[in-house]
Amino acid sequence: MIKKDVLQVAVLGAGTVGTGVYKVIDGLQEDMEHRIGCGLVISKILVRDASKEREGVDASLLTDQWSEIINDADIDIVVEVMGGIEPAKTYIIEALTAGKSVVTANKDLMAEHGRQLLDLAEEHHCDLMFEASVAGGIPILRPLKHCLAGNHMSEIIGIVNGTTNFILSKMTEEGCGFEETLKLAQDLGYAESDPTADVEGLDAARKMAIMASIAFHSRVTFGDVYTEGITKITEKDIAYAKEMDRVIKLLGVAKNTEEGIEVKVHPMLIDHNHPLASVNDSFNAVFVRGDAVGDVMFYGRGAGELPTASAVVGDILETARHIKNECTGETGCTCYKNIPIKPSLESESKYFVRLQVEDRAGTLAGISSVFGNNAVSIERLAQKNSKDNIAEIVVITHKVKEKDITNSLTILKTMPLVKSIDSVIRVY
């Protein structure tokens, strides 16, 4: 048991999450001794401009000098909530090397350099915790690493990006288009002025890489994740989905198959009875499947000042208990397997395909034969609307390989009778 009465924390960053962490720690002062066995205070906050006033934050804690933190032997825990790869990565490496435990909310960093940082933490007997990097306030990484450790996990399916879920929910409710709804999301503060990372699925891909690494005990990095965003989803697709009692969600799907790990982020039609179908607005939810536990779902706020701070502070308190009990560094990198990544083209799914074709005899036969020749078996095909000699065709395939549907579509695109392929969306 370490003899320190009060542990000291430095927070790197005073943005939304940093301010949230400050508030939550402040609100816990009366309970701290009981919850971790000693006091705990934030003693330094690293910001770009230390002279800028920040409401509710004690100005005397602010510094713009990393050296003041890394060289301060009294600081026990470094909390990185600045985001981005650099300088966050350098700071974390220096902190761990100096024997300071680290709590981070940085998904970019953990999805890219997780192994290196976790190995470093283990080497220096430090904790490196990152619960807040996935699904904000929802407890998911610790449950996967600890509570579900007796399972062989086979699948994770999640709605792990609040911005896109808000946009798709609104499009579904109001019947509006993507651009219009994105604008609304930006006005309401749900989407950033540059929404690329969210709407292209990059943010979700990072979270899936982190979760897959933990669940399957094999390292998956951001680059391993096949990613498709929601920018091409139209109100028409959503209406067709409704007709089939389905909704469109941006899903992260990770599977541990016999041919390797499959990790993807893409829009998907799911049945309206599936528990994920009713996860709306900016809420997140993660479904996991283990051989012993079966299906478990975790649901809550995936972002926001206080929900994310809840996860960060949970990690800070856990780290503090470990410091008190001198058992930091207990859980390093848990990836002890080396499972290959399954090529995306080999993965299988049902597909919804919507295309515009010439409305004349032989068109349906021509299209069907392209699918048939490429091992794409069709569950349902319907001609929906016809106008000015152009007909809309909607196809639902059986489960087919991605390479086969891709080949089919490549050929269809070259056929004069096909005017456009408007939508290709996976079906769960």
Next chain:
Amino acid sequence: MIKKDVLQVAVLGAGTVGTGVYKVIDGLQEDMEHRIGCGLVISKILVRDASKEREGVDASLLTDQWSEIINDADIDIVVEVMGGIEPAKTYIIEALTAGKSVVTANKDLMAEHGRQLLDLAEEHHCDLMFEASVAGGIPILRPLKHCLAGNHMSEIIGIVNGTTNFILSKMTEEGCGFEETLKLAQDLGYAESDPTADVEGLDAARKMAIMASIAFHSRVTFGDVYTEGITKITEKDIAYAKEMDRVIKLLGVAKNTEEGIEVKVHPMLIDHNHPLASVNDSFNAVFVRGDAVGDVMFYGRGAGELPTASAVVGDILETARHIKNECTGETGCTCYKNIPIKPSLESESKYFVRLQVEDRAGTLAGISSVFGNNAVSIERLAQKNSKDNIAEIVVITHKVKEKDITNSLTILKTMPLVKSIDSVIRVY
């Protein structure tokens, strides 16, 4: 770091859960070293009759002598999955006193004697883990204790009994009565031959006591929980609920209010849009609300051989890591507050009341005035059916104190024009 190569586990009980634990541990042998840093085997299993053959279980591990386990210095972890208060309690006390960490799935014991056992564990620097005692395989206790430790929790609402949820789901789907559906549940193995603990809400009450103690950091025992079962719910109530876009669920509700902790288990009408409304069959779900995280929900299988074993084995592996790292006993009893239990009669709720009355002039006025004189304000009152001079009246109240509704009903029962009060169900 302890030098042992293989940790030894004794399992007390070889019923459903015990067998599940055996299977799960068996299936993890290849991964064990990687997951906890050493080997781990089950070396003894305590049973009533050691001569009885058990399929898939190595007979040489069986013993009917507790002394062979408690006196075996090589046994590091005792796993209690026998259930009931005694002899489980004595065995756990002796194990902890001997410095052996304990994992238990025993809700009866933890809801009644949790404080004593956790204090004892702390005194002897042992772990005492009990994740499986609430909601089977769903990770909920560790998330509450660790991931959400930065929150002041205000509310827990849960469907934590699979048997009653199965019965109510079936009654809703099929429109059948309680007795008939209970029989079906028994035939399918979802309900025991003596179903009292489930259908009277006692099982759920124990789980709520355990969760409330952890969430509110103040000890709540089984006796503190107000409990009402589902035996009086009729197909008529369910049909009326449907008419109002609601479903009836057996809910555990725990609130940390200014006047004290309120913990109850009772049937309740909830809106069909509430996430708990779509938790059907034998699934469990727990909703928690914290000041930082907001609402979080955990969902999965609340019982069964392997789901419960998943939780038990998660605790075993965590304890094993703590033994390896010499930091057992880190988390003892987390109840450092002493919040009073709010008397049930002081709690507030909306109510659905269904009664049979004489169908004559003045009846409605008479009933309304009883409610009015007792501070029960009415949101909706409707006369539903009339036959043989008897009319059915359905009342929905505003939020009222339990003592006021109770007083009203006591008076109504004495009135000659009231033939019977058929249902009194809370509305969420």
